[in-house]
Amino acid sequence: xxxxxxxxxxxxxxxxxxxxxxxxxxxxxxxxxxxxxxxxxxxxxxxxxxxxxxxxxxxxxxxxxxxxxxxxxxxxxxxxxxxxxxxxxxxxxxxxxxxxxxxxxxxxxxxxxxx
Amino acid sequence: xxxxxxxxxxxxxxxxxxxxxxxxxxxxxxxxxxxxxxxxxxxxxxxxxxxxxxxxxxxxxxxxxxxxxxxxxxxxxxxxxxxxxxxxxxxxxxxxxxxxxxxxxxxxx
Numbered sequence: 472x473x474x475x476x477x478x479x480x481x482x483x484x485x486x487x488x489x490x491x492x493x494x495x496x497x498x499x500x501x502x503x504x505x506x507x508x509x510x511x512x513x514x515x516x517x518x519x520x521x522x523x524x525x526x527x528x529x530x531x532x533x534x535x536x537x538x539x540x541x542x543x544x545x546x547x548x549x550x551x552x553x554x555x556x557x558x559x560x561x562x563x564x565x566x567x568x569x570x571x572x573x574x575x576x577x578x579x580x581x582x583x584x585x586x
Numbered sequence: 587x588x589x590x591x592x593x594x595x596x597x598x599x600x601x602x603x604x605x606x607x608x609x610x611x612x613x614x615x616x617x618x619x620x621x622x623x624x625x626x627x628x629x630x631x632x633x634x635x636x637x638x639x640x641x642x643x644x645x646x647x648x649x650x651x652x653x654x655x656x657x658x659x660x661x662x663x664x665x666x667x668x669x670x671x672x673x674x675x676x677x678x679x680x681x682x683x684x685x686x687x688x689x690x691x692x693x694x695x
Contacts, residue, residue: 513672529682530684559627574617574619577631579628580628
């Protein structure tokens with residue numbers, strides 16, 4: 472079954488304690504990205520990756536890191552989480568056709584609370 | 587700056603009614619998608635539609651790229667249509683994807 476998986480699905484942590492949210496896709500997609508969703512603000516892109524070892528900042532990259540060592544995995548790293556990073560996080564993967572089409576498929580989301 | 591604006595922000599309808607959701611965007615686009623986020627938070631891909639018209643059952647979408655808007659039509663609404671509808675746009679200028687703030691749809695039984 473084609474899917475995007477995220478782990479953990481729920482996490483409560485304390486300020487400053489490093490954490491990683493994993494994202495994996497089994498569709499051999501090249502494009503992967505991370506979003507955060509906050510009430511009244513919709514989804515905002517944090518980082519995206521066009522391919523292995525290629526990552527770029529989205530609209531809200533501050534306080535986050537990513538890596539893309541393999542095509543299927545795109546972990547999101549919070550080196551020193553703060554309460555303003557409490558949010559619902561989505562990972563997405565996409566395939567770009569030769570015609571430029573880009574369809575995104577989303578993971579189930581990770582609800583993070585930083586106290 | 588680059589913007590994606592959705593309207594209306596909220597919509598309450600009786601079951602069986604039709605609705606039209608709008609997405610305006612400020613620049614030329616490579617891609618545009620409509621998503622439905624159900625009450626459990628799951629994001630479901632509805633349409634990939636950078637231009638033209640597509641239909642899938644009771645849902646259809648039209649994007650007029652030259653006039654920089656897209657419309658999502660829902661006919662004969664059902665309670666399961668409730669949730670938030672987002673449009674997401676990839677602009678020509680870069681590979682970032684910008685979401686609108688969504689339209690929250692509530693279908694009453």
